Amino acid sequence: MPPKRQHMTAEEFRENGYAVVDWIASYLEEVEKYPVLPSVEPGDIASLMPDRAPDVPEAFADLLADLDRVVMPGITHWQSPNWFAYFPANTSAPSILAEVVAASLGVQGMLWSTSPAATEIEQRVLDWLVDMLDLPQAWKSDGPGGGVIQMSASDATHAVIVVARHSRREHARSEDMVVYVSNQAHSSIEKGCTIAGIGHCRKIDTDAAYAMDVACLQASVAADVAAGLTPIAVVSAVGTTATTAVDPIRAIDRIAKQYEMWHHVDAAYAGTAMVCPEFRHLQDGVETVDSYTFNPHKWMMVNFDCNVLWVTDRAPLIDTMSILPPYLRNEVSDSGAVVDYRDWHVPLGRRFRALKLWWVIRSYGVEGIREFIRSHVRLAEDFAAWIDADKRFELFAPHPFSLVCFSLLEGNNATKRLATALNASGKVAVTPSVIDGRSFIRISIGQTHTGEVHIVRLKALIDELA
Numbered sequence: 018m019p020p021k022r023q024h025m026t027a028e029e030f031r032e033n034g035y036a037v038v039d040w041i042a043s044y045l046e047e048v049e050k051y052p053v054l055p056s057v058e059p060g061d062i063a064s065l066m067p068d069r070a071p072d073v074p075e076a077f078a079d080l081l082a083d084l085d086r087v088v089m090p091g092i093t094h095w096q097s098p099n100w101f102a103y104f105p106a107n108t109s110a111p112s113i114l115a116e117v118v119a120a121s122l123g124v125q126g127m128l129w130s131t132s133p134a135a136t137e138i139e140q141r142v143l144d145w146l147v148d149m150l151d152l153p154q155a156w157k158s159d160g161p162g163g164g165v166i167q168m169s170a171s172d173a174t175h176a177v178i179v180v181a182r183h184s185r186r187e188h189a190r191s192e193d194m195v196v197y198v199s200n201q202a203h204s205s206i207e208k209g210c211t212i213a214g215i216g217h218c219r220k221i222d223t224d225a226a227y228a229m230d231v232a233c234l235q236a237s238v239a240a241d242v243a244a245g246l247t248p249i250a251v252v253s254a255v256g257t258t259a260t261t262a263v264d265p266i267r268a269i270d271r272i273a274k275q276y277e278m279w280h281h282v283d284a285a286y287a288g289t290a291m292v293c294p295e296f297r298h299l300q301d302g303v304e305t306v307d308s309y310t311f312n313p314h315k316w317m318m319v320n321f322d323c324n325v326l327w328v329t330d331r332a333p334l335i336d337t338m339s340i341l342p343p344y345l346r347n348e349v350s351d352s353g354a355v356v357d358y359r360d361w362h363v364p365l366g367r368r369f370r371a372l373k374l375w376w377v378i379r380s381y382g383v384e385g386i387r388e389f390i391r392s393h394v395r396l397a398e399d400f401a402a403w404i405d406a407d408k409r410f411e412l413f414a415p416h417p418f419s420l421v422c423f424s425l426l427e428g429n430n431a432t433k434r435l436a437t438a439l440n441a442s443g444k445v446a447v448t449p450s451v452i453d454g455r456s457f458i459r460i461s462i463g464q465t466h467t468g469e470v471h472i473v474r475l476k477a478l479i480d481e482l483a
C-alpha cells in the first residue's frame with residue numbers, strides 16, 4: 018500500500034529533530050565510553066545494511082536506531098578528548114548548530130545574488146580573522162586582496178598553483194614549470210601540481226629542525242633556471258604535518274621575489290595559533306607573501322569542512338577562475354559592486370560555511386579562542402617535559418605548537434610497538450610516523466575537551482606500555 022505522504026510534517030520534524038539533538042548531546046557527553054578507534058574488519062559495516070534500497074518508506078525512528086546499531090561500531094572518535102592522532106578536526110556546540118541551520122537554509126552561495134547574506138557574512142568574518150591573526154590589512158575585502166572559504170587546504174593550494182600556472186602561461190609550457198616545497202611539505206602540494214599538470218614539484222632539503230634549507234632552495238631554483246625550466250611558485254609551511262616544523266618565510270620570500278615566483282603559505286594546522294601574539298614571530302615575513310591558507314576545521318572548533326584562503330591580490334585569482342556563461346550573468350555582478358565567490362575557487366556551488374565560523378568566533382570571543390589554544394600548548398609543554406625527563410624516551414623534534422613527537426631510545430621497533438599498543442588499548446589514538454628511517458610517535462593535543470586529566474592518563478598509559 019503506497020504511503021499517504023512522503024514528507025515529514027512540521028510537527029514530526031520538531032519531534033524527530035529534538036530526538037536527534039538528544040542523540041547528539043548524549044554522544045558528546047559519553048564519547049569517552051567508546052574505544053577511540055573502532056575494531057571492525059573491512060566489510061563489517063556494509064554487511065549490516067541490505068543490498069538494495071528500500072522500496073517503501075521507513076520510519077524515522079528506525080533510522081535513528083541504526084545510528085547506534087550500524088554507524089557507531091564503525092566510527093573513529095575524532096571528538097574524543099583522548100584523540101591524539103593526526104591533527105585535531107575539532108568541533109564545538111555552536112559550530113554543530115550552525116551546520117544544522119546552514120543545512121536547513123540549503124542555499125547555494127555561488128554568486129552574491131544567490132544569497133547575499135552568505136557572501137557578505139563570509140567577507141566580514143574573514144576580515145575579522147585578518148585582525149584576529151594579525152595578517153596583512155591588504156588581505157581584507159576592501160583592499161586589493163581578500164579571503165574565501167574553501168573545502169580544504171588541498172583545494173586552496175591546488176587553486177593557487179593553477180593561478181601561478183595561469184599567470185606564467187605565456188612564458189612556459191606547464192611541463193617546464195617548477196613548484197618548490199620542502200621535503201616535509203604536505204602531500205596536497207604535490208597532488209595539486211599533478212592535477213594542474215605542473216612538470217616538476219621539487220622537494221628541498223630541510224635542516225636539523227625539519228625547516229626548509231634556504232640555501233638548497235636557492236641552488237635548486239638556479240639550477241632549474243639554468244636548465245631552461247620556469248620556477249612558478251614556492252610553498253612555505255608554517256607547521257608541517259609530520260612535526261610542525263616552520264619554514265623561514267622571509268628568507269624564502271627573497272628568493273620568490275628574485276625569480277618572480279608565487280609565494281604561498283600553508284599554515285593548515287598552525288594558522289589558528291596566530292590568534293595568540295606569542296606565536297606570530299613564527300610567521301615573520303607573512304606580509305610579503307602572495308597567498309596564505311589555514312584550516313579553522315583543524316584547531317579552531319569549527320567542524321570540517323572550513324578552510325580559509327587569502328590572496329594579497331585577488332585579480333590574478335579571479336582572472337584564472339572566472340568563466341561567465343550567460344545564465345550566471347546578472348546586473349549586480351556586472352556592476353562590480355559585489356564579490357561572486359564562484360570566481361575564487363574550482364567549484365561553482367558552495368555551502369554557507371561562514372555561518373559556523375561566525376557563530377564560533379562570537380560564542381567564544383577572541384580571548385576565549387586564545388585561552389583554548391594556550392591550554393593545549395601548555396598541555397603539550399607539560400607532556401614534552403615529561404618525555405624529556407624519562408630516560409626511556411627522547412623528543413624527536415621541536416614542539417612550537419601542540420604537537421609533541423617522541424621516540425623510544427631502544428629503537429624503531431620499540432617505538433612502533435608502543436604506538437601499536439597505545440592504539441590497541443582503545444583508550445587513546447596516536448599516529449606513528451617515520452622520517453629518514455627513524456620512527457616516532459606523534460601526540461597531537463587539540464580536541465576541544467582535552468584537558469589535564471587526559472594527559473595524566475596518557476602519560477600513565479605510555480608508562481605502562483613502553
Ligand SMILES: *Cc1c(COP(=O)(O)O)cnc(C)c1O
Pocket residue numbers: 104168169170171172203205254256257258283284285286312324
Ligand atoms: C592537514 C594539512 C593539509 C591538508 O588539509 P586538508 O584541509 O585536509 O586538505 C595541508 N597542509 C598541512 C600542513 C596540513 O597539516
